[in-house]
Amino acid sequence: MNRTLKLSSHDELLSYVPHALGFRRPQGMVCLPMGGGPISRTDLPSTPKEKEEFLSMLTDVYLHRHPTGRMVLVAYGEDGLACLEALADLSGRLVEAPNGPDVGPMLWVNGDEWFDVLERTTGTIDLGVRARFDAEFALQGRVLPVERRDDLATALQGDPTGVAVHLPAAEERAMSMDTSTRIAEAAWVGSMLDGFLQHRTYLADADAARVLAILHDSGARDASMTKLARENARVVSEFWQDLVRRAPAEVRDAPATMLALSSFVAGDGAKAWTALDQLSEHNQLADLVALALEQAVDPKTWDTFRSPASGSAAMQRAALRTTITPDRQRPEKNGPGAPGVSGPDSPAPGR
Amino acid sequence: MQNTRSRVEATMARMLATSPPPVAHASAASARVDLVYLTEDDQRRLDETIREP
Numbered sequence: 323m324n325r326t327l328k329l330s331s332h333d334e335l336l337s338y339v340p341h342a343l344g345f346r347r348p349q350g351m352v353c354l355p356m357g358g359g360p361i362s363r364t365d366l367p368s369t370p371k372e373k374e375e376f377l378s379m380l381t382d383v384y385l386h387r388h389p390t391g392r393m394v395l396v397a398y399g400e401d402g403l404a405c406l407e408a409l410a411d412l413s414g415r416l417v418e419a420p421n422g423p424d425v426g427p428m429l430w431v432n433g434d435e436w437f438d439v440l441e442r443t444t445g446t447i448d449l450g451v452r453a454r455f456d457a458e459f460a461l462q463g464r465v466l467p468v469e470r471r472d473d474l475a476t477a478l479q480g481d482p483t484g485v486a487v488h489l490p491a492a493e494e495r496a497m498s499m500d501t502s503t504r505i506a507e508a509a510w511v512g513s514m515l516d517g518f519l520q521h522r523t524y525l526a527d528a529d530a531a532r533v534l535a536i537l538h539d540s541g542a543r544d545a546s547m548t549k550l551a552r553e554n555a556r557v558v559s560e561f562w563q564d565l566v567r568r569a570p571a572e573v574r575d576a577p578a579t580m581l582a583l584s585s586f587v588a589g590d591g592a593k594a595w596t597a598l599d600q601l602s603e604h605n606q607l608a609d610l611v612a613l614a615l616e617q618a619v620d621p622k623t624w625d626t627f628r629s630p631a632s633g634s635a636a637m638q639r640a641a642l643r644t645t646i647t648p649d650r651q652r653p654e655k656n657g658p659g660a661p662g663v664s665g666p667d668s669p670a671p672g673r
Numbered sequence: 674m675q676n677t678r679s680r681v682e683a684t685m686a687r688m689l690a691t692s693p694p695p696v697a698h699a700s701a702a703s704a705r706v707d708l709v710y711l712t713e714d715d716q717r718r719l720d721e722t723i724r725e726p
Binding site for chain 2: 331334335338342343344354356357358360361362363364379380382383386387394427471540541543544547583589590591592595606607610611613614615616617618619620621622623624627628
C-alpha cells in the first residue's frame with residue numbers, strides 16, 4: 323500500500339531543488355528519491371510516443387537501476403493539465419509496479435506557486451526560506467544556480483581572443499614534439515590541473531593555449547584525469563569549463579569532452595549533457611559519457627574503476643600508444659622557445 | 674580530438690560493461706533525463722526537508 327509522506331515545509335523542498343539541479347526555474351518532471359538514488363529532471367511529454375518514452379526511461383531508472391523506497395514528484399510548468407497528467411501517469415506506473423516505491427508528496431509548481439496534489443493545498447514559495455538556502459550553499463563555497471537550464475549553455479560561451487593569440491605557436495610546438503617531450507608535456511598538463519585543485523587559479527592565456535594544443539594526445543587526456551575523483555570532480559569541472567569558455571572553436575571539442583566527463587563524475591547530468599551539446603563532432607570519450615548518462619551509471623563507481631595514480635610509467639605507455647594524426651603534422655617552425663609558449667623543461671608562465 | 678583509446682576511455686568502457694543498456698534511447702534532446710547524484714551531505718539535507726510530522 324502506498325504510504326504518503328507529508329512535507330513539513332514545501333518551501334524548504336522547493337528551495338532545495340534548484341541547488342540540486344543547478345538552475346532555479348526547472349521545467350518538466352523532477353523526481354526526488356528519499357534516502358538515496360539520483361534526482362532526475364525530464365521534459366514533460368507532448369505526444370503519446372513521447373509519453374511512453376518518458377515513462378519507460380523514468381521507471382527504468384527508479385524501478386530497475388536505482389530502486390528506491392519512496393519518492394517525491396514535482397512537475398514544473400505553466401500547463402497545469404500537462405503537469406497533473408504527467409504526475410498521475412508516472413506515479414501510477416511506479417506505485418503499481420511490484421516492489422515499486424511509495425510516491426508522495428506530488429506537487430505542481432508554476433513560478434513561485436505550488437499545489438500539493440494529494441493534500442489539495444496551495445501556497446507561494448517563501449522568499450525568506452529561499453534566501454536562507456542560497457546563503458547556506460554559498461557558505462559551502464558552492465556555485466549558485468543559474469536561472470534556467472538553457473543558461474548552462476550560455477555559461478560555456480566566453481571570449482577566445484586571448485588564447486587564440488597563443489594557439490598557433492602552441493600547436494606548432496605540439497606537432498613537433500617527440501615521444502619524450504610529449505610525455506613531459508602530458509605530465510605538465512596534469513600539474514596544471516593539480517595546481518588548480520590547490521589554488522583555484524585559472525590558467526594564463528599562454529598556458530591555456532598550451533593545454534588545448536596537446537589535448538588531442540591520449541597521454542595528456544589521461545594525465546589530466548589521473549586525479550579525477552568523485553570528491554573533486556566539481557572543482558575539476560570548473561577547470562574545464564573555463565577552458566571551454568576561452569577555447570577557439572578549432573580546439574574546443576577536447577575541453578568540452580573533458581567537462582562532460584568531469585560533470586558526469588560530479589553527478590551533474592544537466593551540465594554533462596550541455597557540454598556534450600557543444601561538440602562539433604563525435605569522439606570516442608564523448609560517446610562513452612553519453613552512454614553512461616543514458617544508462618544512468620552511478621558516478622560513484624568511477625572511483626572504483628579508475629586506475630590508481632600511476633606515475634610516469636603508465637603515462638609513457640599511453641603516450642607511446644598515441645600517434646599524431648598525419649594532417650596535423652607540420653614541419654617544425656618553432657621549438658620550445660616559441661613566442662608565448664614555454665617548453666616542458668622551462669617554467670611555464672603563470673606557474 | 675583523436676580517437677585512440679586512452680586509460681580514461683578504458684575506464685569508462687569498464688563502467689559501462691557493468692550496466693545493462695537503456696530500455697529506451699532518448700530520441701531527442703528534450704527526452705533526455707538530467708540525473709543528479711547527490712553527495713551524502715546533500716542527500717541528508719534533502720531528506721531533512723521531508724519529515725513525517
